[in-house]
Amino acid sequence: xxxxxxxxxxxxxxxxxxxxxxxxxxxxxxIAKENTELTVKQFSNGYSNLTYLLQMESKEYVxxxxxxxxxxxxxxxxxxxxxxxxxxxxxxxSPKVFIFNEDPKIIGAPFYIMEKVDGEILTAKSxxxxxxxxxxxxxxxxxxxxxxxxxxxxxxxxxxxSDLGRPEGYxxxxxxxxxxxxxxxxxxxxxxxxxxxxxxxxxxxxKI
Numbered sequence: 498x499x500x501x502x503x504x505x506x507x508x509x510x511x512x513x514x515x516x517x518x519x520x521x522x523x524x525x526x527x528i529a530k531e532n533t534e535l536t537v538k539q540f541s542n543g544y545s546n547l548t549y550l551l552q553m554e555s556k557e558y559v560x561x562x563x564x565x566x567x568x569x570x571x572x573x574x575x576x577x578x579x580x581x582x583x584x585x586x587x588x589x590x591s592p593k594v595f596i597f598n599e600d601p602k603i604i605g606a607p608f609y610i611m612e613k614v615d616g617e618i619l620t621a622k623s624x625x626x627x628x629x630x631x632x633x634x635x636x637x638x639x640x641x642x643x644x645x646x647x648x649x650x651x652x653x654x655x656x657x658x659s660d661l662g663r664p665e666g667y668x669x670x671x672x673x674x675x676x677x678x679x680x681x682x683x684x685x686x687x688x689x690x691x692x693x694x695x696x697x698x699x700x701x702x703x704k705i
C-alpha cells in the first residue's frame with residue numbers, strides 16, 4: 498500500500514513542462530495518446546533529487562530529476578539510471594527503469610522515468626499512529642537486514658557495474674576521507690569517535 502500522505506501538489510518553482518514531457522513520453526511509447534490527461538504530484542519527503550508521480554491512462558510512473566541549480570556531480574541522473582537498470586534483473590526489490598533523458602530542453606534538466614513501487618514509508622510518527630508492536634518492529638528489522646545482506650551479495654561485475662567507480666581501495670579512501678571530515682564538522686565532543694576511527698583505520702579488510 499502506498500503512503501499517499503507523502504504526495505503533495507508540486508511546489509512553486511519546481512513545476513515540470515507538462516507539454517514537452519507528454520511529447521517525450523508519447524515518442525517513447527510510455528503513453529498511447531497525444532491528448533492524454535497528465536496529472537503530476539510531488540513526493541514531499543527526501544533531501545536529494547526531486548521526485549514526481551506521473552499519472553495518466555491508468556498508469557503511474559515516477560520521474561526523478563536534480564534539484565534546481567544543483568551541481569551535476571552530486572546529482573548524476575545517468576549514473577543513477579544505470580545502477581537501477583543493471584540492478585533490476587538481479588535484485589527484485591529494485592524498480593524497473595524505462596528511459597533516461599539528458600536533454601535539458603524537455604524539463605530543464607536530465608531526468609529518468611521508472612515504475613512506481615508501492616510501499617509503506619514508516620516514520621517515527623506513523624509508527625506511533627499505527628501502533629506498531631515490538632513483534633512487528635522485529636519483523637521489519639529482520640526483513641530490512643535480510644534485504645540489505647541480499648543487496649550486498651550481488652556480484653556487481655556480473656551485473657555489469659564494474660565500471661561504475663574505483664572499487665580498489667574504496668574502503669581505505671572512505672575511512673581516510675571521513676576521518677578528516679568528521680573532526681572538521683563536529684559540533685560536540687564525542688570521546689569514542691576517535692577510538693572508532695582509529696579502530697576502523699587499523700582493521701580494514703585486505704581486499705574490498
